[in-house]
Amino acid sequence: xxxxxxxxxxxxxxxxxxxxxxxxxxxxxxxxxxxxxxxxxxxxxxxxxxxxxxxxxxxxxxxxxxxxxxxxxxxxxxxxxxxxxxxxxxxxxxxxxxxxxxxxxxxxxxxxxxxxxxxxxxxxxxxxxxxxxxxxxxxxxxxxxxxxxxxxxxxxxxxxxxxxxxxxxxxxxxxxxxxxxxxxxxxxxxxxxxxxxxxxxx
Numbered sequence: 001x002x003x004x005x006x007x008x009x010x011x012x013x014x015x016x017x018x019x020x021x022x023x024x025x026x027x028x029x030x031x032x033x034x035x036x037x038x039x040x041x042x043x044x045x046x047x048x049x050x051x052x053x054x055x056x057x058x059x060x061x062x063x064x065x066x067x068x069x070x071x072x073x074x075x076x077x078x079x080x081x082x083x084x085x086x087x088x089x090x091x092x093x094x095x096x097x098x099x100x101x102x103x104x105x106x107x108x109x110x111x112x113x114x115x116x117x118x119x120x121x122x123x124x125x126x127x128x129x130x131x132x133x134x135x136x137x138x139x140x141x142x143x144x145x146x147x148x149x150x151x152x153x154x155x156x157x158x159x160x161x162x163x164x165x166x167x168x169x170x171x172x173x174x175x176x177x178x179x180x181x182x183x184x185x186x187x188x189x190x191x192x193x194x195x196x197x198x199x200x201x202x
Contacts, residue, residue: 006039013046020044020154027153031145039198041191044156050184051159053150053173054191061138064091067131074123082123082130086114091135098135139168146171170196 007024011017020042028034040055066072069088075081086092099108099118107119120126143166150173155162159175163185166172174180174188 006037007042008040009042009044011044011046013044016044016046024154027149031149033142033146033149036142036146039195041195043187043191046156048184049156049159049177050181051155051173051175052184052188052191053154053171053175054188054195055171056195057146057169057171059139059142059168061142063134064136064138065131066095066133066135070095072127072130074127075117080119080121080123082118082120082126084116084118084130086116089114094135098133143168 007021009017009021009024011020024040024042028037036057036059038056038058040053042054043052044050066084069086069091071085071087073083073085075083084095096108096110096116099116103118103120109117109119111117118126118130147164147166150171151162151164155173155175158177161178161180162173162175163180164171164173170192172188172192174184176184
């Protein structure tokens with residue numbers, strides 16, 4: 001099932017519900033988030049006033065580590081140096097940024113396009129560390145985009161009192177102009193529970 005078909009917006013205001021549904025669809029499409037959301041339920045009541053946003057997520061991309069796109073090894077036992085040989089150059093800018101932060105620009109050189117050398121006093125330990133070093137976290141970037149989408153574009157302006165819950169499997173936002181009522185938060189949890197049950201039986 002396509003994610004955009006799984007958006008449910010409930011509201012006493014029928015016109016407002018249609019507008020909210022359209023806004024959510026457009027926002028998620030603009031930020032390339034439609035495939036991240038499996039199911040989504042929203043409740044909005046402008047009179048209360050309350051806005052509840054719940055969604056089940058599907059995050060597929062694992063973190064990218066240096067070992068995923070490069071070979072890391074000591075160059076010579078007598079040299080305090082580590083060599084990174086790139087098989088792909090996709091992440092070279094992010095990689096260099098992380099290396100500069102850890103070792104300082106003066107200790108990094110790039111004698112060839114796909115070769116980076118690092119001067120370090122403990123090269124054997126650094127080889128192990130560097131292999132596992134995370135260069136990019138696609139899941140975290142997606143979650144950050146999703147938070148921005150909900151907090152800045154979807155929740156009505158003025159609804160500044162907020163409670164949110166975010167994991168790699170779901171997101172829940174409860175927002176209002178006023179102090180959040182316990183029953184609103186409870187409603188959000190119930191909506192979340194029903195979404196997860198729907199997912200289990202889908």
